[in-house]
Amino acid sequence: MPFDPVAAGRLPAGVRLVEARRHADKRGWFMELHRGSLVAGGGAAGDAANDALPFFCQDNVSLTAAPAAVRGLHFQRPPFAQAKLVTVLAGAIQDVIVDLRPGSREFGRVTSFHLSASADQQLFVPVGFAHGFCSLQPETIVHYKVSAPYAPAAEGGILWNDPDLGIDWPFTAAEVLVSEKDAAWPRLRDLAPIEWAA
Ligand SMILES: Cc1cn([C@H]2C[C@H](O)[C@@H](COP(=O)(O)OP(=O)(O)O[C@H]3O[C@@H](C)C(=O)[C@@H](O)[C@H]3O)O2)c(=O)[nH]c1=O
Numbered sequence: 788m789p790f791d792p793v794a795a796g797r798l799p800a801g802v803r804l805v806e807a808r809r810h811a812d813k814r815g816w817f818m819e820l821h822r823g824s825l826v827a828g829g830g831a832a833g834d835a836a837n838d839a840l841p842f843f844c845q846d847n848v849s850l851t852a853a854p855a856a857v858r859g860l861h862f863q864r865p866p867f868a869q870a871k872l873v874t875v876l877a878g879a880i881q882d883v884i885v886d887l888r889p890g891s892r893e894f895g896r897v898t899s900f901h902l903s904a905s906a907d908q909q910l911f912v913p914v915g916f917a918h919g920f921c922s923l924q925p926e927t928i929v930h931y932k933v934s935a936p937y938a939p940a941a942e943g944g945i946l947w948n949d950p951d952l953g954i955d956w957p958f959t960a961a962e963v964l965v966s967e968k969d970a971a972w973p974r975l976r977d978l979a980p981i982e983w984a985a
Pocket residue numbers: 847849858859861862918919920936937966968
C-alpha cells in the first residue's frame with residue numbers, strides 16, 4: 788500500500804495535491820492540466836485548484852521506458868529555483884520530495900507520493916525541495932510545469948539512496964537504473980545550505 792501523506796496528515800507546508808477534473812465522454816476524456824491567470828498572483832476565476840500557484844514558464848515531459856528507473860533527486864539553485872506541478876500522463880511513479888528549506892522544522896524530511904495516470908491528482912512542489920521519482924510501470928510519462936527555466940549551471944542534487952534520507956524506494960539498488968549524473972550527487976549532509984529567497 789503506497790504511503791498516503793494526506794491521510795497521514797503529514798503534507799509538508801506549501802506542498803499541495805491538486806485535483807484535476809477529467810471530462811469523460813464516448814470519445815475518451817479531456818483534462819485541463821493547469822489554468823493560469825492574467826491577473827498577477829491569482830488563479831483562474833472560480834478555479835480553486837489553481838489558486839496561488841506561481842507562474843510557470845516551461846513545460847517538461849519525460850518518458851521512462853521500464854519500471855525501476857529513478858530520476859533525481861533534483862533542484863535548481865536561485866535565481867533559477869523551480870516550483871513544479873507534476874502530472875503523470877501514463878503509467879505510475881513513486882514521487883519523492885525532500886525539504887531543503889533552512890530553518891524549516893521539516894528540513895531533510897522525505898515525503899513520498901504515489902502518482903498515476905489513472906488517479907486525477909497532480910503534485911505541486913514549491914521552491915525549496917529536492918524532487919525525484921521512480922517509475923513503477925513500463926512506458927511511464929511524466930509531465931511537469933516549472934516556474935523558472937532550465938539552467939544547467941544552477942542544477943543541484945542529492946544522492947537518490949542517501950542512507951540519511953531513508954527513502955523507502957520500491958526497488959533495490961541492484962534493480963534501480965539511474966543516470967551517471969544522478970549516481971554522483973552528494974549526500975544531504977555534504978550539501979551546503981541553500982538560501983532559496985536569493
Ligand atoms: C531538466 C532538463 C533537462 N534537459 C536536458 C539535459 C539532458 O541532456 C537531458 C536529460 O536531463 P536530465 O538527466 O537532467 O533529466 P531528468 O533526470 O529527467 O531531470 C528531471 O528530473 C526530475 C526528477 C525533475 O524534477 C526535473 O526538474 C528534472 O531535473 O535533457 C533540458 O534540455 N531541459 C531541462 O529542463
